Amino acid sequence: xxxxxxxxxxxxxxxxxxxxxxxxxxxxxxxxxxxxxxxxxxxxxxxxxxxxxxxxxxxxxxxxxxxxxxxxxxxxxxxxxxxxxxxxxxxxxxxxxxxxxxxxxxxxxxxxxxxxxxxxxxxxxxxxxxxxxxxxxxxxxxxxxxxxxxxxxxxxxxxxxxxxxxxxxxxxxxxxxxxxxxxxxxxxxxxxxxxxxxxxxxxxxxxxxxxxxxxxxxxxxxxxxxxxxxxxxxxxxxxxxxxxxxxxxxxxx
Amino acid sequence: xxxxxxxxxxxxxxxxxxxxxxxxxxxxxxxxxxxxxxxxxxxxxxxxxxxxxxxxxxxxxxxxxxxxxxxxxxxxxxxxxxxxxxxxxxxxxxxxxxxxxxxxxxxxxxxxxxxxxxxxxxxxxxxxxxxxxxxxxxxxxxxxxxxxxxxxxxxxxxxxxxxxxxxxxxxxxxxxxxxxxxxxxxxxxxxxxxxxxxxxxxxxxxxxxxxxxxxxx
Amino acid sequence: xxxxxxxxxxxxxxxxxxxxxxxxxxxxxxxxxxxxxxxxxxxxxx
Numbered sequence: 370x371x372x373x374x375x376x377x378x379x380x381x382x383x384x385x386x387x388x389x390x391x392x393x394x395x396x397x398x399x400x401x402x403x404x405x406x407x408x409x410x411x412x413x414x415x416x417x418x419x420x421x422x423x424x425x426x427x428x429x430x431x432x433x434x435x436x437x438x439x440x441x442x443x444x445x446x447x448x449x450x451x452x453x454x455x456x457x458x459x460x461x462x463x464x465x466x467x468x469x470x471x472x473x474x475x476x477x478x479x480x481x482x483x484x485x486x487x488x489x490x491x492x493x494x495x496x497x498x499x500x501x502x503x504x505x506x507x508x509x510x511x512x513x514x515x516x517x518x519x520x521x522x523x524x525x526x527x528x529x530x531x532x533x534x535x536x537x538x539x540x541x542x543x544x545x546x547x548x549x550x551x552x553x554x555x556x557x558x559x560x561x562x563x564x565x566x567x568x569x570x571x572x573x574x575x576x577x578x579x580x581x582x583x584x585x586x587x588x589x590x591x592x593x594x595x596x597x598x599x600x601x602x603x604x605x606x607x608x609x610x611x612x613x614x615x616x617x618x619x620x621x622x
Numbered sequence: 623x624x625x626x627x628x629x630x631x632x633x634x635x636x637x638x639x640x641x642x643x644x645x646x647x648x649x650x651x652x653x654x655x656x657x658x659x660x661x662x663x664x665x666x667x668x669x670x671x672x673x674x675x676x677x678x679x680x681x682x683x684x685x686x687x688x689x690x691x692x693x694x695x696x697x698x699x700x701x702x703x704x705x706x707x708x709x710x711x712x713x714x715x716x717x718x719x720x721x722x723x724x725x726x727x728x729x730x731x732x733x734x735x736x737x738x739x740x741x742x743x744x745x746x747x748x749x750x751x752x753x754x755x756x757x758x759x760x761x762x763x764x765x766x767x768x769x770x771x772x773x774x775x776x777x778x779x780x781x782x783x784x785x786x787x788x789x790x791x792x793x794x795x796x797x798x799x800x801x802x803x804x805x806x807x808x809x810x811x812x813x814x815x816x817x818x819x820x821x822x823x824x825x826x827x828x829x830x831x832x833x834x835x836x837x838x839x
Numbered sequence: 840x841x842x843x844x845x846x847x848x849x850x851x852x853x854x855x856x857x858x859x860x861x862x863x864x865x866x867x868x869x870x871x872x873x874x875x876x877x878x879x880x881x882x883x884x885x
Contacts, residue, residue, distance in 0.1 A: 598872075
């Protein structure tokens with residue numbers, strides 16, 4: 370029992386150390402790359418070529434294999450950022466602050482993907498590019514929060530203050546986003562009681578479900594990969610003048 | 623208690639010195655209101671339908687401009703440094719500043735929005751709902767604006783607005799919905815807004831304190 | 840198995856966008872890291 374505790378504790382300490390993370394990620398990234406992309410292509414190809422055609426929507430439903438994973442990743446990344454924000458504010462773990470800055474563009478790009486793929490899916494299927502329902506509106510606001518986080522960070526000169534500010538904002542946003550979703554939902558039930566729930570998903574057949582799950586899983590692996598790479602680059606930027614980094618870069622030549 | 627009284631009277635003194643602190647929000651609010659009949663439609667039935675939303679949007683925008691600067695002056699001339707160094711309670715400072723700012727910028731607007739009965743043909747049966755929802759909603763908006771101002775201290779950009787406005791979306795939605803219904807349903811909407819208020823006050827006060835501290839670490 | 844000619848333009852746009860985003864998220868950190876390494880070498884050689 371003591372052994373497990375001490376290994377977890379030492380891993381936590383290593384995780385907070387920039388040099389360890391940099392060296393670890395340089396070995397780990399190729400592994401994730403080699404694992405992630407085949408699964409990604411497996412999911413995509415299975416979903417797009419091999420899964421059966423939908424009865425009501427035809428071929429266009431296959432956008433689901435990109436839209437749903439993107440949306441899922443977009444929300445999870447923000448949630449992870451909010452947890453990292455909490456860790457930073459409470460325990461001042463530098464890695465947590467860096468995590469937020471590294472993941473924000475990744476989350477934002479996948480939110481954009483989710484929004485655009487959703488609109489492209491919606492147009493031929495339900496006749497409209499956009500609708501102000503709870504899900505779309507809160508995803509749009511999620512994108513706005515991502516962009517505001519990136520903007521707020523860039524307005525600071527001091528990285529520590531930037532991390533702190535961004536942590537606070539991310540946490541406040543994490544509480545605010547469900548409230549926004551609930552209030553738009555509530556507003557919609559008040560004002561459009563007769564509208565069919567436009568983007569509700571009917572229960573999905575198994576042959577379509579399996580490639581979807583694989584696609585979702587592969588997106589998470591890809592985002593993990595992007596996160597590792599982004600954190601590595603940001604560590605390099607912050608530790609530019611430190612001797613460990615200089616030795617690493619110059620010693621390799 | 624002494625500190626609270628002193629600081630409160632200090633803030634009121636600072637605010638009442640410049641008449642622009644009361645006049646600017648009022649003028650901005652009225653101008654924004656005027657945009658809608660001029661640019662969209664001055665048909666009474668349409669204006670009457672959209673009046674709750676229009677009023678709430680203009681209140682939100684006016685709040686956006688007036689509440690972000692509550693820490694700016696003290697930060698710029700160094701008073702905030704002194705408060706921080708002398709270990710004054712930042713929480714009390716934040717709360718008092720928000721209250722005083724609300725008294726000077728939001729309260730006149732709330733009183734003024736009862737004139738929307740005439741300007742925007744706002745249905746008078748919903749007036750009580752409008753005023754009570756504004757009362758609670760503007761306080762919540764002030765808190766978000768204070769957080770936005772605290773986070774963007776020292777930066778001259780539109781960033782504070784960008785922070786505050788998405789956070790204020792639920793208030794806008796709830797308040798605007800509340801104002802479109804007549805006073806019979808008042809209890810329900812007030813409960814929703816009050817719950818939002820009680821959620822906001824502790825969390826955002828903490829966040830404001832953290833945001834001000836980060837400029838001094 | 841579907842008929843390949845049936846894949847609509849919508850699907851290919853979304854697919855293209857996905858690949859674009861994946862590409863961007865791969866390339867930008869790499870370039871950033873390369874730039875920083877180059878900067879370190881330049882500082883040391885000066």
